[in-house]
Amino acid sequence: MKTPRRPAALDGEIEFPDGLPGFESHQRFVLVGSPDFDPFTLIKGIGRNAPAFLAIDPRRIDPAFPTKLGSRESLRLGAQAGETLLWLALVAPKPDGTATVNLRAPIVVSPSTLRGLQIVSDEKVYRLDHPLKAA
Amino acid sequence: MLVFTRRLDEAIVIGEGIEVKVLRIGREGVRLGVTAPPEVPVHRREIYEQIRAANTEAAARAEALAKLASRLAKQKPDDESD
Numbered sequence: 001m002k003t004p005r006r007p008a009a010l011d012g013e014i015e016f017p018d019g020l021p022g023f024e025s026h027q028r029f030v031l032v033g034s035p036d037f038d039p040f041t042l043i044k045g046i047g048r049n050a051p052a053f054l055a056i057d058p059r060r061i062d063p064a065f066p067t068k069l070g071s072r073e074s075l076r077l078g079a080q081a082g083e084t085l086l087w088l089a090l091v092a093p094k095p096d097g098t099a100t101v102n103l104r105a106p107i108v109v110s111p112s113t114l115r116g117l118q119i120v121s122d123e124k125v126y127r128l129d130h131p132l133k134a135a
Numbered sequence: 136m137l138v139f140t141r142r143l144d145e146a147i148v149i150g151e152g153i154e155v156k157v158l159r160i161g162r163e164g165v166r167l168g169v170t171a172p173p174e175v176p177v178h179r180r181e182i183y184e185q186i187r188a189a190n191t192e193a194a195a196r197a198e199a200l201a202k203l204a205s206r207l208a209k210q211k212p213d214d215e216s217d
Contacts, residue, residue, distance in 0.1 A: 037204030052197035
């Protein structure tokens with residue numbers, strides 16, 4: 001599967017109706033891309049004390065990463081059939097300067113509905129802390 | 136906490152459209168079937184907690200993350216081929 005050419009960013013606010021685990025009360029985010037930090041995307045919460053996250057398309061880490069959405073998630077996103085969804089895995093900075101990527105619970109965003117959610121599944125193929133290695 | 140005794144194939148109903156049914160009772164555990172509208176998130180608690188911990192570790196101030204991203208982007212040249 002071809003990875004997107006541009007850093008993932010969308011104009012407009014993304015609504016996460018359930019928030020993100022640990023940040024359930026923050027439901028509005030914007031996605032910021034920049035040539036400075038391509039291929040990363042900043043997921044920035046809107047409002048006071050809103051969290052921000054760094055993310056990367058999981059297919060940049062593993063080209064075989066499955067980007068198939070379950071029917072419940074698809075309904076919750078309101079995604080259209082055949083729509084190209086945005087997939088983002090959260091990057092966690094480590095104190096030693098390295099970083100890991102959460103490939104187990106990716107975030108998926110529908111560009112048509114501007115709605116997003118984080119996938120919480122018991123699938124254990126991928127790690128919550130996959131090492132982010134320089135290519 | 137409400138406590139119920141349920142047997143195989145018996146269920147409890149929560150609000151409108153949510154049902155939790157006992158599908159199997161085994162030595163290792165009880166298999167439950169949950170019927171809920173798609174807008175109601177249903178998760179295994181311990182998995183949700185693991186993701187909550189991972190998210191908490193990943194969250195930071197936007198400025199700090201932008202700096203980190205620039206540094207990581209330099210380490211990780213765009214390996215895309217056309």
